[in-house]
Amino acid sequence: MREPILQQFLPALHECPFMAAGRRTQKPSKKVPFEEISELLFSAIKNGDDFVLTREPRPGEEPGTEPVIHILTGNLITPCRLNGLLGRAALYEDEGARIVTFREKDLVSGQEK
Numbered sequence: 001m002r003e004p005i006l007q008q009f010l011p012a013l014h015e016c017p018f019m020a021a022g023r024r025t026q027k028p029s030k031k032v033p034f035e036e037i038s039e040l041l042f043s044a045i046k047n048g049d050d051f052v053l054t055r056e057p058r059p060g061e062e063p064g065t066e067p068v069i070h071i072l073t074g075n076l077i078t079p080c081r082l083n084g085l086l087g088r089a090a091l092y093e094d095e096g097a098r099i100v101t102f103r104e105k106d107l108v109s110g111q112e113k
Helices: 007-013 034-047 079-090
Strands: 048-056 068-076
Touching: 034 048, 034 068
Parallel strands: none
Antiparallel strands: 048 068
């Protein structure tokens, strides 16, 4: 039986390299199909949760220093934090940052266009 989508990511979401004691070890690479990311997004929207996807660049030549994708879901973003993120994105619009804002009720499936 297929493991629920969020359960696959929970161990990674709870690990914090800054809180880990001792030496960090490299985890084996796990392939994540693009469709599973969209399932997480749709699940978060359905449950009224926040969904944050970010890419952490890790420049370096050592194994395990390639970029990492972080996906976080839950009640994460306060109005104050959202305003800070919107302001930061606005500062970088001339470098390609984009802000897309719409009402939740205006989100439709491809069939409803």
